[in-house]
Amino acid sequence: MALQSRHLLGLDGIAAEDIFTILDAAKSFREVLDRPIKRLPTLQGKTVVNLFYEPSTRTRISFELAEKRLSADIVNFTASSSSVKKGETLIDTVRNIEAMKIDMVVVRHSSPGAPHLLSRALNSHIINAGDGGHEHPTQALLDMFTIREKIGALKGKTVALLGDISHSRVAMSNIYGLTKVGARVIVCGPTTLIPREIDKLGIEVFHNIDEIIPQVDVLNILRLQLERQREALFPSLREYHNYFGITRERLENATKPILIMHPGPMNRGLEITSDVADSEHSVILEQVTNGVAVRMAVLFLLAGGRSEIN
Amino acid sequence: MKLTKNVIVSRKGFQPLPKKIMLKNGKILDPSLKLDDEADILIENGIIKKVGKQENKGFEGEVLDCKGKIISPGWLDMHVHLREPGFEGKETIATGSLAAANGGFTAVCCMPNTSPAIDSQEIIQYIKDRSEGFLVDVFPVAAITKKREGKELSEILELVEQGAAAISDDGSPVMNAEIMRRALEYSKMVEVPVIGHEEDIHMTEGGDINEGFVSTCLGLHGMPPVAEEIMISRDIMLADYTGGRFHVAHISTAHSVELVRQAKKRGIQVTAEVTPHHFVLTDEAVRGYDTNTKMSPPLRTEQDRKALCEGLKDGTIDVIATDHAPHSFEEKEAEYIFAPFGIIGLETALALSISHLVNKNIISMLTMIEKFALNPYKILNLTPPQIKTGQKANLTVFDPATKWKVDPSKFLSKSSNTPFSEWEVVGKPFGVINNNQFFLSVL
Numbered sequence: 001m002a003l004q005s006r007h008l009l010g011l012d013g014i015a016a017e018d019i020f021t022i023l024d025a026a027k028s029f030r031e032v033l034d035r036p037i038k039r040l041p042t043l044q045g046k047t048v049v050n051l052f053y054e055p056s057t058r059t060r061i062s063f064e065l066a067e068k069r070l071s072a073d074i075v076n077f078t079a080s081s082s083s084v085k086k087g088e089t090l091i092d093t094v095r096n097i098e099a100m101k102i103d104m105v106v107v108r109h110s111s112p113g114a115p116h117l118l119s120r121a122l123n124s125h126i127i128n129a130g131d132g133g134h135e136h137p138t139q140a141l142l143d144m145f146t147i148r149e150k151i152g153a154l155k156g157k158t159v160a161l162l163g164d165i166s167h168s169r170v171a172m173s174n175i176y177g178l179t180k181v182g183a184r185v186i187v188c189g190p191t192t193l194i195p196r197e198i199d200k201l202g203i204e205v206f207h208n209i210d211e212i213i214p215q216v217d218v219l220n221i222l223r224l225q226l227e228r229q230r231e232a233l234f235p236s237l238r239e240y241h242n243y244f245g246i247t248r249e250r251l252e253n254a255t256k257p258i259l260i261m262h263p264g265p266m267n268r269g270l271e272i273t274s275d276v277a278d279s280e281h282s283v284i285l286e287q288v289t290n291g292v293a294v295r296m297a298v299l300f301l302l303a304g305g306r307s308e309i310n
Numbered sequence: 311m312k313l314t315k316n317v318i319v320s321r322k323g324f325q326p327l328p329k330k331i332m333l334k335n336g337k338i339l340d341p342s343l344k345l346d347d348e349a350d351i352l353i354e355n356g357i358i359k360k361v362g363k364q365e366n367k368g369f370e371g372e373v374l375d376c377k378g379k380i381i382s383p384g385w386l387d388m389h390v391h392l393r394e395p396g397f398e399g400k401e402t403i404a405t406g407s408l409a410a411a412n413g414g415f416t417a418v419c420c421m422p423n424t425s426p427a428i429d430s431q432e433i434i435q436y437i438k439d440r441s442e443g444f445l446v447d448v449f450p451v452a453a454i455t456k457k458r459e460g461k462e463l464s465e466i467l468e469l470v471e472q473g474a475a476a477i478s479d480d481g482s483p484v485m486n487a488e489i490m491r492r493a494l495e496y497s498k499m500v501e502v503p504v505i506g507h508e509e510d511i512h513m514t515e516g517g518d519i520n521e522g523f524v525s526t527c528l529g530l531h532g533m534p535p536v537a538e539e540i541m542i543s544r545d546i547m548l549a550d551y552t553g554g555r556f557h558v559a560h561i562s563t564a565h566s567v568e569l570v571r572q573a574k575k576r577g578i579q580v581t582a583e584v585t586p587h588h589f590v591l592t593d594e595a596v597r598g599y600d601t602n603t604k605m606s607p608p609l610r611t612e613q614d615r616k617a618l619c620e621g622l623k624d625g626t627i628d629v630i631a632t633d634h635a636p637h638s639f640e641e642k643e644a645e646y647i648f649a650p651f652g653i654i655g656l657e658t659a660l661a662l663s664i665s666h667l668v669n670k671n672i673i674s675m676l677t678m679i680e681k682f683a684l685n686p687y688k689i690l691n692l693t694p695p696q697i698k699t700g701q702k703a704n705l706t707v708f709d710p711a712t713k714w715k716v717d718p719s720k721f722l723s724k725s726s727n728t729p730f731s732e733w734e735v736v737g738k739p740f741g742v743i744n745n746n747q748f749f750l751s752v753l
Binding site: 091109116133172196197 | 521522523525526528529530532640643644645646647
């Protein structure tokens with residue numbers, strides 16, 4: 001199968017078939033990662049620009065490794081969006097880079113919609129590596145890939161996203177992706193960190209973690225941004241941990257094994273305790289490995305590859 | 311002399327009216343005179359000489375055939391950002407006035423968020439000098455507080471004496487209730503309205519669009535409707551307490567409309583205006599991240615949009631004003647969160663109002679004209695133009711049935727930041743007459 005989309009701007013606008021096409025292709029690339037020689041000639045001669053307007057360590061490295069393993073030529077561009085704002089416009093910067101003949105742009109930006117803006121201005125394929133509080137589609141795809149690898153088909157599974165949903169692009173992409181493939185999605189967090197009318201996306205909203213633990217197959221624990229305390233969104237880290245932190249004691253109420261996920265970076269002892277993060281149910285490091293495979297799949301498919309060709 | 315669509319005839323683009331001119335066969339609609347008639351208007355030296363059937367025979371002067379067109383008293387857009395002084399790259403008093411005339415307006419109020427702000431006699435005088443001799447009357451709105459900082463009252467009495475038609479800190483609210491109370495109290499001496507940009511900035515800080523389902527889907531920070539409603543409630547109470555006159559700028563939510571409706575019932579001196587974009591669009595238009603959907607107040611929901619139409623219909627909302635807010639192309643072609651708030655409106659207001667209000671049977675043509683031509687003058691305590699013998703000819707002529715496609719390349723505004731580009735609309739400005747000059751629309 002080839003992708004229907006020219007870009008990967010988010011999981012909102014993408015067809016469910018495209019999600020499965022990517023996840024299937026990622027399976028083959030995941031196997032490649034366990035080989036002694038991990039490099040494929042797939043994207044030889046193609047140039048990918050990693051455009052990071054926001055600090056990122058793991059996503060940037062993950063994309064870079066995915067590109068290298070597919071033998072693409074890589075250019076990295078890192079800038080702070082606030083400083084760039086005063087000088088050249090985003091469109092001008094990227095048009096200049098495109099004029100040097102490139103094929104794909106991976107973009108991370110603090111403004112929701114920045115990848116959409118680029119997709120209208122450029123001919124290259126655009127991959128959204130996180131746009132503000134909007135979407136982070138490759139993260140959600142790697143989460144879905146991990147769930148599928150660990151506990152099988154996504155359809156009918158109950159996945160809970162915990163914590164700061166209001167500011168989480170990871171949550172949004174997971175919601176769009178998981179609902180599309182038939183999973184049951186729960187969000188749980190303090191009322192002040194759940195955005196308005198999110199239930200209209202076909203998900204359930206909870207505010208008590210102990211209520212949901214007996215119902216779920218997967219807990220995807222989101223990172224809490226510490227500055228939210230200053231915005232009066234929660235009163236203290238202590239209270240947050242006491243009511244919303246995932247601890248071993250809480251998990252004892254589980255009625256079946258629960259897959260523990262976290263997109264990183266973790267605040268150990270806050271949203272997740274170390275004994276949970278490092279437990280046998282945690283797949284946090286596997287998520288990271290799978291991230292490279294999923295990104296290889298996205299790059300490969302957008303460049304015109306088909307999922308049945310290995 | 312031939313009437314031509316030539317905008318470069320004079321420096322200002324406005325042309326002197328022929329000494330004697332007759333507007334033939336137009337439909338005359340004047341809400342202040344309850345006039346709804348097909349008649350001819352004879353104008354001599356810029357003054358209406360006669361309204362009624364006229365014979366062509368023996369008439370020595372220009373004849374302008376207005377068959378199928380509506381002639382109304384000249385329109386006043388009481389909420390315009392002319393950007394001068396300070397932001398001449400976006401708009402100037404000259405280009406903004408041309409845009410106004412092109413859109414069917416013969417007068418505008420210009421808002422004080424210029425640089426420097428309109429908070430001194432000198433700036434009022436500057437605006438008067440820069441618009442001297444124009445077809446379009448430019449009425450400055452002075453700042454409520456010095457530098458629009460919300461801290462100390464500006465010299466309101468002097469500013470009004472110099473020519474300010476109202477006071478407002480538009481672009482910003484007056485957050486301090488005590489300052490707003492004193493502004494409403496003090497301005498009573500000169501009978502100008504206090505125009506409120508209603509927004510609790512603690513609740514809207516960092517926001518880009520309406521808070522609701524769409525902001526959730528798009529990951530954009532929301533500006534809750536209640537941030538507007540809280541401030542309108544407060545200022546209605548202050549207007550009640552002080553007896554001052556409070557005018558709500560760009561009302562945008564269903565609850566706001568209800569608040570104004572109830573206040574009016576209780577006899578409080580409150581009036582309200584709405585923009586065409588708020589009664590035409592909803593926050594659904596933001597999907598796709600077109601920065602021409604970013605404005606303050608933001609586009610709201612369908613429920614709000616319907617309530618605004620209802621408010622126009624039952625008279626709760628007195629005025630249609632555009633909040634014409636020009637921004638340069640490069641400022642708007644930015645990431646959504648970095649793009650400035652605001653869109654232009656002078657050259658689309660007429661068509662959007664006919665297409666989305668009159669033709670959808672929400673209000674009649676006469677009521678629409680009332681909200682463009684009569685009520686703004688009343689609220690500002692200015693004498694409204696009328697179509698009768700002896701009056702200065704101050705007229706808006708438009709074609710209510712012409713279908714056209716909005717083409718920003720024909721705008722005379724210096725900016726083209728509109729979400730309505732390429733829209734199919736009905737109703738087109740034909741031309742305006744005022745101050746013994748005329749201008750034919752080039753849309």
